[in-house]
Amino acid sequence: MRTLDRKLFRDLWRMRINAIAVAMVLGCGLSIFVMAVGMRASLERTRIQYYSSERMADLAVSLVRAPEQVAVELAAAPGISAMEARIVGYALLDLPGIVEPASARLVSLPRKGRPTVNDLVLSRGRWPDPGLVDEVLVNEAFADALGLSMGSSLEATLHGRRQSLKIVGIANSPEFVFVSAPGELFPQPDRFAVVWMGREALARAYDLEGAFNEAIFRLTAGADPGQAKRFVDAIVQRSGSTGAYGRDRMPSDRFLVEELRQLATMAAFLPAFFLIIAAFLVNVALARIIATERSNIGLLKAFGYSDTAVAWHYAKNALLLGAIGAALGSGAGVWLGQLMASVYRDYYHFPRLDFDAPVWVFAAAWTAAFGSVGVGALAAVLNAARIAPASALAPPKPVAFSGTNGLAGALGRRLDAKSRIILRRIVRFPRRSATTVIGVALAIGLLVVARTFPAVMDRLLDVHFSQTNRQDVTLSFIDAREEAVLHTIESLPGVIYAEPVRIDNVILHHGSHNVEEALIGSWPSARLSRLMGASGDIVAPPAAGVALARALAAKLGVNAGDTIEIEQTRGSRLQMTVRVAAIIDPMVGSSAYMDMDAQARLMREPGQISGANVRLDPAAYAAFNRELKRTPALVGASFLNLAESAMRRSYAEGVGYMNLIYLSFAAIMAGGVAFSAARVTLAEQERDLATLRVLGFTRLEVSYVLVGELAALALFAVPAGCIIGTLLANWLMQLFETDMYSFPYVFNPQGYAFAIAFTLVCVAVAALVVRSSVDRLDMVGVLKARD
């Protein structure tokens, strides 16, 4: 090793606190980058491979009833490379040992061979025998959640008929990577199953012998999806089609795409903060090294080292820090990525999902690290190159403070001399002061964000589960029923009160925009399920016209007062013109809302409802469920308590986990900035502080000069951090908005208090650790030292 390089390591060792701060802050930022980008790449690659190997449908169309002949025509349509005609439906499941009925999506398997579209990956067991009507496959998540194995049986109510099903295999499908019951906010793998079974058995249950009710397609390479869709629509127009749709309307893929988008968001913005702070920290640390090394630089140049060689020597210092940070970030990123993959495996059911970041992710991380330290080092390194040997060897002049006599001077005169030292140094070194303020403020901001998210989730859960929906169970009927059915429901054991539910799946049209959404009937005097805005206010359904969730209105490009077309997706597929009466901001869902009676009339089903909300007597919970499992007319029963606990659990395991990581990273940022600032302040002031000790100042008084500067900067950072945190939280909540949820910013005073207190404690610890050097100040040495 060259002598100069040995010096490099010793310089770094001398400034090790700053070096550790830079490496840690860089490491945090890059680990988020590697994790998010790596996870995104892994998820995207797994998705593409899975979709390709199992032939995920490009196009699908739901029908009321289509004769087999239609399938032949569809298979021959231009642009279609493979087609599967199948029967799908919903069923209630009665599971042994479980009080509440679960529900299932039923999907038929081909009469012969494997599905040519949406094939399955069998993870255990075997394929059902097509000749046996009771043999089925279930999805792996459901089997795992309930500990089901080969030979277990399920009691199902299929289209009103009870049937016993035997599990012979456990499978995954690209169609059900993300599995959630319709209308549920969150996956409840133990409450919702995908059941694949023989076509004949389903045909019999649904009276679809010689017919089918869904077709799924793979397109030929290069086919125009729009055109293929038009061909399909033309063929199925008399079969009660709701219109062919692409992957953007397939729920599982929609969730996946949304997840990929969020990962990209996270990768784009969070690491940037850490990289900026790292650049600042490098700048401060290197400027300090070069200041203390001034005479050495003069000496090196006097010996004949060129300006470039000297500059390169100090640049290597920064690059070494960059390399350490990048290595740290890469390692931690992979670890976090693997952690994240294990969380994802609970949500996204691929046959295999591993965190496997491609090489370019690491290359990008290292480039970003070198870019960050390079920018940070630039000014200091150029300064080292510019130092003239003669002046560097001469004794340094005291740092000029004459420029600090403005406002700070006026203010300073009211303070004691020690406080004046603090104030003048802050004003004299604005860039360094700003680094500390910004760094500490960003740490506070990140913590505010990290603490706002749980508050938003709490508000969301509270609004959805306690205020908006006060029913215990929502029942969904197979078909629309007369409102009188409520009397029957009220006669079920334990039912205290029942209210009607009316939900129609519709396609909303405006200009060239078409969106499939739920049209939800709202009842002004409803006691159980009420329509609520983001601010927690009850929203009355418009007496005439339709109210749209803001996200839906944006998708359609409409404002209040415009008119839209609403198309039924079943039956006679009526198309009606409706006025948009209001735009509202619900926290959950982005649906359309109407007065329930008006909606029933619009759908030409006056007095008919599609389900019921029920309030239960807890004492009769088991009896109610026993009865429910025997009720033929239901396709789903959603239990709010179960949904809420599933959501809270999965939040705690998934998002909660990530929150903990952000919390740690914010702490590292706060600690890193504070340690770095305290260390540099000490290095710069060591001589002055020792002089103060010599002059008779006590350790406490001298510590005040050292710690006071940091404390003052930290106090400046508090309001800045709160503002940054609020803006960031608002912005992030918007970014993370999905079709399903909108996250209004929630002011959480405890969160702010925590962010401020936590950061100030980090700063205080850093200050106190560095302060201990005051006890070891070399008073004798300072008398002899030139500076």
Added chain:
Amino acid sequence: MPTFSLRKVGKRYGDGPAAVHALREVDLEVAEGELLILLGPSGSGKSTLLNILGGLDRGTSGDITFRMTSLTAMPDRELTLYRRRHVGFIFQFYNLIPSLTARENVELVNEIAQDPMPAAEALDLVGLGDRLDHFPAQLSGGEQQRVAVARAIAKRPAVLLCDEPTGALDVNTGIRVLEALVEVSTRFRSTTLMVTHNADVARLGDRVVRFLDGGIRQIEVNARRAAPADLVW
């Protein structure tokens, strides 16, 4: 009553054969108001003695009293108070706080002193009455050192300890600093100990203590103190 009494004061670094004796069994009495010059080559022990007398360092043997109070066993806190109340320091490299003006550098010490003179008055005494609001970076070396003198004498200290006060200055500037120093120490009857390499500066003192190899080799008494203006080096 002597200001300082030293009995067999020693300072040893390390143990055994590797031990270095910076100071060996020094006996000395310094009278109130006396100007004592400590002369000797580098490493002869003069600065070590100055540091011990200033309460910055401790001897490893012997006893030192300041106005009949022992400094030897004084805890750190009390040594700090001792420096604060009684000792004025002047260093070779001035050691001014760069972020404070001349006036404020003096006020810094005044804030913790008992009954100090106003900073402006102290600076006037050293001939810097017109440079009160200048920062160290705006002052010459000699001016900076005179600020240091003003800072040291503003609290009317019992003891002035000067470590090579002219070491970094040219002759003319050095003489101006010494003039200021001698004048104020005489006016306040401060007991003054000045470390120097410079044999000619020794003529300023009442007595000259010559150090060699950690011990006192010789003590000379000047029949008449020279004036700073008469010095040549």
